[in-house]
Amino acid sequence: MDLQLALLFLQQGVASGLVVGSVYALLALAIVIIFKTSEVPNFAQGEMLMAAGYVALYLLVFRALPAWASISMTIVVAFAGAALFRRVVLTQVAHASGSPVNLVIATLGLSYVLKGLVRQTGFGDTPRSFPALVSTDSLMIGQASVTRLDLAILGTAIIVMAAFFWMFGYTKLGRAMRSVGMNPKAAQLVGVNLNRIHTIIWGLSGAISAIAALLISPKLLMTADMGSVVTLGFAAAIVGGFASLPGAVVGGFIIGIVEQLVGLFVSSRAITLAPFLAIMLVLILRPQGLFGGRVVIKKV
Amino acid sequence: MRKELLKVENVTVRFGGLVAVNDFSLNVAQGTIHALIGPNGAGKSTTFNCISRFYQPTSGRIVFDDTDITHAPASEMARYGIARSFQNLELFNELTVLENVMIGAHVHCGGSLPDRLQAKPPAVMRHIEEVIERTGLGPYREHKARNLDFGHQKLLELARALAIRPRLLLLDEPAAGLRNREIASLDRLLTDLVRTDGLTVLIVEHVMQLVMSISDRVTVLNFGTKIAEGTPQEVRNDPAVIEAYLGKEAAHA
Amino acid sequence: MRILGLLAAMAGLIVLPLISSGYVVYLANLLLTFTVLCLGMHIVIGEAGQFSLAQAAFYGIGIYTSGLANTAFGWPLPLSVLASGLVAALVGLCIGTLALRMRDIYLALATFAFGEAMQWVFLSWTPVTGGPNGLRIPPASLLGFEIVNDRQAYPVVLAITILMIWATVVIARSRLGRAFRAVRESEVAALAMGVSVQTTKLAAFALSAFFAGVAGAMFAIYSTYIHPDSLGFQTTILVLTMVVVGGLGSFSGAIGGAIVFGLISELLRQAPSYQEIIYGLILIVFMMFAPRGLFAFIGDNLKRFARA
Known part of the structure; x- marks a missing residue:
């Protein structure tokens, strides 16, 4: 491969990597806020995204509702669904047994239920395309070609992340969430309602997944299996140290760019391996993740 | 003169900017019960966790039976013959x-x-x-x-x-939450273990009744620093100890 | 009483192929294979409390190792079964060493990603796996006899299953088994008792991979065809569901779960579109109301009923 072509590939890879990476970053963010506050890796995150995508598709295409209505209804449904799962199911699971493994199994159960439900509705049996709400005309940035849709995706993802970080850093609710993440017992002592905060966090995580779904769906063929995109979100979270929110965002962009570069320089089939290789590399080179702090000593 | 089974030499532990234990030294003689006492947050548990190798001291040395164990992993302690209990039941x-x-x-x-x-x-x-x-x-x-x-x-x-089958038994508040009758039998059991089996015990305890009755020596920590050491009787009458526990006025009363 | 029940079960298992149709024998082979898969998962999740999600990948490694040992090397059956287990365990050891260096949940995530990656390998490594066309598995041979159908395979499969059950019992009662449970219950206390926590976790993980590898070899004895599609996350979830139905942490539950839920899943093949919902609901409902499994749940309620 000559240098000219390599440079072109590099630019294109970085550009498209930033676009898909922004969606992985959102997904990683959604995974990490749940993990940070309840130590549960949510294996249903991908299916929450998939289900939200189909809700949007149904409203937008089959009900022909206007875009603003479809989008806001989808987000509301995702928030409510995730919050409900936490409130009704996980509360009971925790009550029945203290083991965190059981909570993880319940999220695996949810992922299968959602997948099965979407297949049952009949929408999930054939691949469908999600209408692009922004034009897909391409324009050149440097030597990289991106579409207006790509720019809209990146822009929206960044706005959502900024809003989230503002909420998390500067509002009363965000403070409560941070305190639950750091020390649940102390948070409870100062009057934080743990159950309520956990429910809101799950809802928020569902809503962020829904936004990620709205952003990524136009770029994929929608199937009931599209939730497998979550592997990339997990990879992003691991790269970021799994308990760091800024880490999750940076991890998302890194994974996005690496994935696109692997696709261009190696082969498009090797893309499937990219998240696994990224996870393994991080585990080998820097097991605490790029943004993981020092190991916290358990008080005994 | 009894052999010093455990030697803690100038141990300092820092958590970030906080100094939990400051240049602390302690010798525990073989076949004795040695108590480590002090007000809450004095650094007793931190010291204890350093000896059992759950925490890493920032500086200083820990020597058990003439072997430096400052960097030995916690899972090796049982093989050395060091056993511990846990304050909050594990x-x-x-x-x-x-x-x-x-x-x-x-x-x-x-x-x-x-x-x-x-x-x-x-x-x-x-x-x-x-x-x-x-x-x-x-x-x-x-x-x-x-x-x-x-x-x-x-x-x-x-x-x-x-x-x-330890040679050194580290007990982290074994009497906390026990009833008087239970404390009395713990007292008998520990004394028996030391007198007949030759065990050495280092105990962190708040229940003074037990500490004063079983200990051969008592070390008092406050704010991470050793403020007194001696027989139970000596420590009980030490003004610095009374002050640490009861405040300044009581010490001068 | 217990011994009598065991003897009756043994007798039933031995005469089974004499009195039943080919399909029933096939099903019996399949259920025995799932039993070994479940035992593997029981060791890592139930005994050691570590969450591994790569059971299907190790199962696949076992199947292909066995296939390769048969065709390319012409190894005798016992050797190829052993090789399947060992290769799976070796791969497990590598993944586990990396994943267990940090937080516990990394094992779940790394094994999940590893499972996905292995399915990709199975689909792409055409010379060994046949790639997307799948692989015809040649008949295994034992002491010069070729095993060409389910009925002939059954005694071998049964013997391996009994051996693996025995091994599980021996391990559970051994020093290592006690260390597994110690790590599951409290890592700090285990450390203080001189248990090397990392090594113990790694041993549990590698052992579970070994069991899955052997299960793969068992599958290769009676099956003639394997496609990578059946070696995905779905299969891991199926095994997990079986262990959960039987009761996490219960040895007899792992076996019971494999058989009861194996039968249910075979029935569910009639209605594939409901499969996912049913597996998912079972996982959720059991975690909510019967975390100790179906048998413990029935037992508890019978007791309550008897008292009322």
């Missing part, structure tokens, strides 16, 4: 009393593959039964640890530590 909750104590004897179940595969290695079982009888847990042998009452859970912590 039992194997879903397992029976017998299994809990058997895991205490983990380091004695090694050897050849057939030995390792044995469900109840006879050589080890004798000692385990003895420990269970001695701690009075016999009737509860098949009960799950989770289902024991608090007093028996505390005893099980002790029994499990004894199954290690």
Whole structure:
């Protein structure tokens, strides 16, 4: 491969990597806020995204509702669904047994239920395309070609992340969430309602997944299996140290760019391996993740 | 002169900017009960966790039986003959009393593959039964640890530590939450272990009744620094100790 | 009483192929294979409390190792079964060493990603796996006899299953088994008792991979065809569901779960579109109301009923 072509590939890879990476970053963010506050890796995150995508598709295409209505209804449904799962199911699971493994199994159960439900509705049996709400005309940035849709995706993802970080850093609710993440017992002592905060966090995580779904769906063929995109979100979270929110965002962009570069320089089939290789590399080179702090000593 | 079994030399522990233990030294003589006391947050548990190798001191040395163990991993302590109990109960909750104590004897179940595969290695079982009888847990042998009452859970912590056949026993508040009758029997048991079995005990404790009755020596920590050391009698009358516990006025009264 | 029940079960298992149709024998082979898979998962999740999600990948490694041992090397059956287990365990050891260096949940995530990656390998490594066309598995041979159908395979499969059940019992009662449970219940206390926590976790993980590898070899004895599609996350979830139905942490539950839920899943093949919902609901409902499994749940309720 000559240098000219390599440079072109590099630019294109970085550009498209930033676009898909922004969606992985959102997904990683959604995974990490749940993990940070309840130590549960949510294996249903991908299916929450998939289900939200189909809700949007149904409203937008089959009900022909206007875009603003479809989008806001989808987000509301995702928030409510995730919050409900936490409130009704996980509360009971925790009550029945203290083991965190059981909570993880319940999220695996949810992922299968959602997948099965979407297949049952009949929408999930054939691949469908999600209408692009922004034009897909391409324009050149440097030597990289991106579409207006790509720019809209990146822009929206960044706005959502900024809003989230503002909420998390500067509002009363965000403070409560941070305190639950750091020390649940102390948070409870100062009057934080743990159950309520956990429910809101799950809802928020569902809503962020829904936004990620709205952003990524136009770029994929929608199937009931599209939730497998979550592997990339997990990879992003691991790269970021799994308990760091800024880490999750940076991890998302890194994974996005690496994935696109692997696709261009190696082969498009090797893309499937990219998240696994990224996870393994991080585990080998820097097991605490790029943004993981020092190991916290358990008080005994 | 008794041999110093455990030597803590100038240990300092910092957590970030906070100095939890400051240039602390301690010698524990073989065959004695040595108590470590002090107000809450004085650094007792931190010191204790350094000796049992759960925390890493920022500087200083820990020497056990002339071997430097400052950098040895926590999982090696049982092999050295150092056993510990946990302040907030760290039992194997879903397992029976017998299994809990058997895991205490983990380091004695090694050897050849057939030995390792044995469900109840006879050589080890004798000692385990003895420990269970001695701690009075016999009737509860098949009960799950989770289902024991608090007093028996505390005893099980002790029994499990004894199954290690330790030379040094580190006890983190073994009497906390016990009733008077239970404290009295703990007192008898510990004294017996030291007098007849030659065990050495380092104990962190708030229950003064027990500390004053069983200890050969007492070390007092406050704000991470040693403020007094001596026999229970000496320490009890030390103005610095009274001040640390009761405030300034009491010391001068 | 217990011994009598065991003997009756043994007798039933031995005469089974004499009195039943080919399909029933096939099903019996399949259920025995799932039993070994479940035992593997029981060791890592139930005994050691570590969450591994790569059971299907190790199962696949076992199947292909066995296939390769048969065709390329012409190894005798016992050797190829052993090789399947060992290769799976070796791969497990590598993944586990990396994943267990940090937080516990990394094992779940790394094994999940590893499972996905292995399915990709199975689909792409055409010379060994046949790639997307799948692989015809040649008949295995034992002492010069070729095993060409389910009925002939059954005694071998049964013997391996019994051996693996025996091994599980021996391990559970051994020093290592006690260390597994100690790590599951409290890592700090295990450390203080001289248990090397990392090594113990790694041993549990590698052992579970070994069991899955052997299960793969068992599958290769009676099956003639394997496609990578059946070696995905779905299969891991199926095994997990079986262990959960039987009761996490219960040895007899793992076996019971494999058989009861194996039968249910075979029935569910009639209605594939409901499969996912049903597996998912079972996982959720059991975690909510019967975390100790079906048998413990029935037992508890019978007791309550008897008292009322």
